[in-house]
Amino acid sequence: MAKKTTIIPVGPYHPLQEEPEFFKLYVEGETVVGLDIELGYNHRGIEKLSESKDYEETIFLVERVCGICSTSHPMACVQAVEEAGRIEVPERALYIRSVVGELERIHSHLLWLGLAGHFLGFNTVWMWAWRHREEVLNLCERVTGNRNHYGMLKPGGVRRDIARSELPVIHEMLKSLHQPLNLFVRTISDDPLIQARTKGIGTLNADQVRRFAALGPTARSSGVDIDVRRDHPHAAYGLVDWDVVLENGGDVFAKIMVRLREMFQSIRIIEQCLSYLDSHPGPVDARPKEVRPGEGIGLYEAPRGEVFHYIRSDGSNRPMRHKIRAPSYMNVPTNRESVIGETVADATIILAAVDPCYCCTERMAVVVDPDTDQVVVGGKDLLRLSREKTDRLRADLKHQGPEFPGR
Helix, strand or coil: CCCCEEEEEECCCCCCCCCCCEEEEEEECCEEEEEEEECCCCCCCHHHHHCCCCHHHHHHHHHCCCCCCCCHHHHHHHHHHHHHHCCCCCHHHHHHHHHHHHHHHHHHHHHHHHHHHHHHCCHHHHHHHHHHHHHHHHHHHHHHCCCCCCCCEECCEECCCCCHHHHHHHHHHHHCCHHHHHHHHHHHHHCHHHHHHHCCCCCCCHHHHHHHCCCHHHHHCCCCCCCHHHHCCCCCCCCCCCCCCCCCCCCHHHHHHHHHHHHHHHHHHHHHHHHHHHHCCCCCECCCCCCCCEEEEEEEEECCEEEEEEEEECCCCCCCEEEEECCHHHHHHHHHHHCCCCEHHHHHHHHHHCCCCCCCCCCCCCEECCCCCCEEECHHHHHHHHHHHHHHHHHHHCCCCCCCCCC
């Protein structure tokens, strides 16, 4: 007798998604056998709107493409404008750009780590990750004046300098992050229950990554050695020492470890940038008077991978054409490979593992039995199934080792 296929719709609004999109999971029993993905629920016409804004306003506009990536889009956009207008940026501004960009990477990775813990039923990981993320957001505010939507970048440089008197304080705040980050690494590396929920789950191999042209930690967790900061140097990334972080597992565990290890590299980059700023005073803004006719592209390694902006200038004070591509556009389709053959209980963390960048929402469509008109699966049910699997594994493993502090 053929197995009955059930469709479980996830979205357009759901706690594991930070922006609206629609997944249809095709399930036989507990196993996912197919996936449909529908995008475009949050189209806001930003590219067209940009054509009615001057270049200063455009940077503020693209900051609002994503609140989490509110440096990533401006970083790519200002590079596109500067290439189109042949604008030279002062070196000190390049270092400041890298400081802000890496602070954003740390807080974004901690945000995702907390959500991953929540989806798996490890709410202490969630609380601890977000506690330390608050410290990073406070540091962002100290450097830029804002916790998000920093308003730091502009064509030709940055809007404000980092005062020399602030550098020792920033150094100490960064130093204080090493202990909690090491704690996260030890906890996730040593806990057999976390490994049971993430190792071998949602695996992508290198060939699949290349076929989908996946980016960022999604690619690097499968051993694909790409990083825009190294491959297309910008800001101060070609002027400081750091390493591209790679894992080879391709599963959820590997994605966690890439993000954890990248935060140490971010601290390393920031500390070198601060050392330069301490000894090299200078201007931070070229103050361009115009953007000459031309076209340019800007690339930046956002926390989720390469973000791309294209600008065409006709010599006026606003873009003639503006094109944007965010990394999630490339990463989300990889779920067609990673979720097939996995259980419904694991689908939650697999779909979240690419760290899809969506607006924060908390609703979901439900599965309704057409014969009885009864709700079969709702948004809370998927989280419940994921946590129940963790509880079953906890009982099976009878884990006796040291647990996460506070559990």
